[in-house]
Amino acid sequence: MTDAALSGRTRTEVDRIQDSYMAQVRRRRMYGGLTLAIFVLLMVSGFVVADGRNAGGFWDGWRQMLDFPADVLSEAWEKRANLPGLLVRYFPALIETINIAAASTLIGAIFGLVLSLLSTRGLARWPRLIPLFRRFMDILRAVPEIVIALVLIFILGGGPVPAMIAIALHTAGALGKLYSEVAENADLKPVEGLASTGATWSQRMWLGVLPQVAPNFLSYTLLRFEINIRASAILGFVGAGGIGFELRNAMAWGPGRFDEAAAIFLLLFGTIVFFDQISSRYRNKLTEGT
Amino acid sequence: MTDATATLGSHKTSADALFRRKRLIGFAVPAVVLAYLAYIAVAFDVAGLLQRASTDNAVILASDSWSYKTHVTLDNRRGGITYAIEGERKGAYPDGERPAWVTENAAGDVLIDLEDGHLVRFLPDSAVTYDVPGFGTIEAQLVDGSVVTNLSEPIPDWINLSDQRMTVTTDAGRLTMTRSRTEVFRYFPGWELFWFTLDSPYHGHGLARIAFGDRIDPDRPNLSGAMSDFWNNGMWRHKDVAWAIGETILMAFLGTFGAAMLALPMAFLAAKRFSPVGALRFGMRRIFDFVRGVDALIWTVVLARAFGPGPLTGALAILITDSGTFGKIFSEALENVDEKQIEGVASTGARPLQRYRFGVIPQIVPVLLAQVLYFLESNTRSATIIGAITGGGIGLMLTQAIQTQKDWEEVAYYIVLIVTMVMIMDTVSGWLRGKLIGRKE
The missing domain is CATH 1.20.5 (Single alpha-helices involved in coiled-coils or other helix-helix interfaces)
Incomplete structure (x- = not known):
């Protein structure tokens, strides 16, 4: 009698728990499904809008997608004898692109280093100004490179320097944030030790913090260098010199100069893959070494 | 020892x-x-x-981006004076109206007050005088198509004089005289006509007046009329700008999420744990490397040939490039999943697809979503640049405005919009990341 009553009560309890569990699952599924539906709706309508505002439609263009690479390849193949000569001819432009990337990474890293140390809790020279430096880095990161590059091209004239400055500013903001995250975890004991000997702020940073964080900083810098090579090629296309500029000229000529476009494609592709490989190998070494 | x-x-x-x-x-x-x-x-x-x-260019850029000028133009051939902001048709005063600082006296002379004692008079017979405080009065007249003045050597360097043309540039404004026209510029701070152009009845009315006051235009309710005049403002083109911003965000959105959806199944094929065939894995990885190596620039150029200019081309360029990057990141994340959860799901008799759905996906979703949102952020910036190349979005408007080299206030406006857009996208994606995967700090 009591047993039955007990089991009866437990059953209702279990039922209740099960019901509420199932309701919860249903609600979660509904929310999940709803999110998915909204997402799919956004993707589809976004695609339709983009397709409508594009000069050529997606469905026509789809079939022509391989036409241009085929044109370029066939023309390059016909004139394959020119290719080594063209590769040599565009090599200086490639060097310029790499130089833009390297110089802007270097300058950006130096500024990013200073900014990051100034905006890290525990290390900052003026702790009250930390929010100021952080906002400053946010702004540096938010301004797209093309904006600064175009304005500087107007003032300074075309060439590699506007692109270098534009990329360096962005790099300073981006690296500054990453550096500061690393520096936050640095051990403060060496800094205190140095402070007790009367070291100045720059000595404390140079001798107490940098040796700890150098491998991580280098690894981020290399990653940034990869990104900057791509950025400097793209900015060249907008008028800032280097291989991107040559590519735009070759493209503007249209058929007949596609062998030049092919040579530039080849150089750019080779460079990006080469530096990607080197930097990822070196980065692995750096992060494993610690 | x-x-x-x-x-x-x-x-x-x-x-x-x-x-x-x-x-x-x-x-x-x-x-x-x-x-x-x-x-x-x-x-x-x-x-x-x-x-x-060129420091001149820098000065132009710095001053023009926050100021505008109103042109007062006298046509020396046909007569008649026009008043236009920035000298553009879209900014012209309607017939019969003129700025308050231009007056006509009884004799028919037109007086243009440039303030601080600077005064320009348009006199009959194509003559003009300009009172410059501390210098005197410059008199000039067109005689048989050439400019005759009372100026004598040495001519100061702020006056540029030949018998075809005279230009007087002072702090208060500028006077230009040529055979075809006599023109005065007066400079004002601010972005003029930002809300309404001069032909709109709502020009010069405050927000409170439009929102709560009587009907200004008898045909339309105030709010909707004002909205439509603002939206179709020919000077600042708010409609086009809004569409361009939308296109840029659309490119980033479609590209990033499209790439993520494309890369996820491919990443399974490239991960050691889920793809037993070594050759397939190797092939997939090389595809990722190739797609990443070709780079957004080349993809953009190639795709622009097939699809023409527009946001779709930009979106596809981002999609293709990032699917390589995502493929690489995702497959690395898949290699690092915890085996225990999959075993647990398998022990209930789940089929492979169910094992992936309940054993693998829940583990990697936070990592993947965080990555995808980071890329959404940075792709908003990339889409600005790619737009400038493919011809879509705010990037194109910015490049065009800079290339015309005169609408610097529009350039400043676009830059402000771009930076705001990027910052908002940063905030939104950071907030979403926090919601979806839990805040780190």
Whole structure:
């Protein structure tokens, strides 16, 4: 009698728990499904809008997608004898692109280093100004490179320097944030030790913090260098010199100069893959070494 | 004893060597950096660049971006005076209206007050006078198609004079006289006509007046009329700008999420744990490398040929490039999933697809979503640049405005919009990341 009553009560309890569990699952599924539906709706309508505002439609263009690479390849193949000569001819432009990337990474890293140390809790020279430096880095990161590059091209004239400055500013903001995250975890004991000997702020940073964080900083810098090579090629296309500029000229000529476009494609592709490989190998070494 | 000194000795030499190396590196690294920067300064011709740099352009840029000028133009051939902001048709005053600082006296002379004592008079017979405080009155007249003035040598450098043309530039404004027209510029701070152009009845009315006051335009309710006039403002083109911003965000959105959806199944094929066929794995990885290596620039150029200019091309370029990057990141994340959860799901008799759905996906979703949202952020910036190349979005409007080299206030407006857009996208994606995967801090 009591047993039955007990089991009866437990059953209702279990039922209740099960019901509420199932309701919860249903609600979660509904929310999940709803999110998915909204997402799919956004993707589809976004695609339709983009397709409508594009000069050529997606469905026509789809079939022509391989036409241009085929044109370029066939023309390059016909004139394959020119290719080594063209590769040599565009090599200086490639060097310029790499130089833009390297110089802007270097300058950006130096500024990013200073900014990051100034905006890290525990290390900052003026702790009250930390929010100021952080906002400053946010702004540096938010301004797209093309904006600064175009304005500087107007003032300074075309060439590699506007692109270098534009990329360096962005790099300073981006690296500054990453550096500061690393520096936050640095051990403060060496800094205190140095402070007790009367070291100045720059000595404390140079001798107490940098040796700890150098491998991580280098690894981020290399990653940034990869990104900057791509950025400097793209900015060249907008008028800032280097291989991107040559590519735009070759493209503007249209058929007949596609062998030049092919040579530039080849150089750019080779460079990006080469530096990607080197930097990822070196980065692995750096992060494993610690 | 001898043993100990021997080992100590070798330790000492190795320690000395280490110190020497560190000392060398400590000086060599900064030296190399300096040498490289010096090489760059020479290779990029920084000295020549500084000489060529146009400070005039910088001044124009700095002053024009926050000010505007109103043109008062007298047609010397047909007569008649027009008043237009920035000298554009879209900014012209309607017939019969004129700015308050231009008056006509009884004799028919037109007086243009440039303030601080600067006064320009348009007189009959194509004559003009300009009172410049501290200098005197400049008189000029067109006689048989050439400019005749009362100026005598030496002519100050703020006046540019030939018999075809006279230009007087002062702090208060500018007077230009040529055979075809006599023109006065007066400069004002601010972005004029930002809300309504002069032909809109709502021009010059405050927000409170429009929202709560009587009907200004009898045909339309105030709010909807004002909205439509603002939206179709021909000077600032708010409609086009809004569409361009929308296109840029759309490119980033479609590209990023499209790439993520494309890359996820491919990442399974490239991950050691889920794809037993070595050749397939290798092939997939090379595809990722290839797609990443070709780079957004080349993809953009290639796709623009097939799809023409527009946002779809930009979205596809981002999609293709990032699917390579995502493929690589996702497959690395898949290699690191915890086996235990999959085993647990498998022990309930789940089929492979169910094992992936309930054993793998829940583990990697936070990692993947965080990555995808990071890329959404940075792709908003990329879409601005790609738009400038493919011809879509705010990037194109910015490039065009800079290339015309006169609408600097529009350039400033676009820059403000772009930076705001990027910052909002940063905030939204950071907030979403926090919601979806839990805040780190």
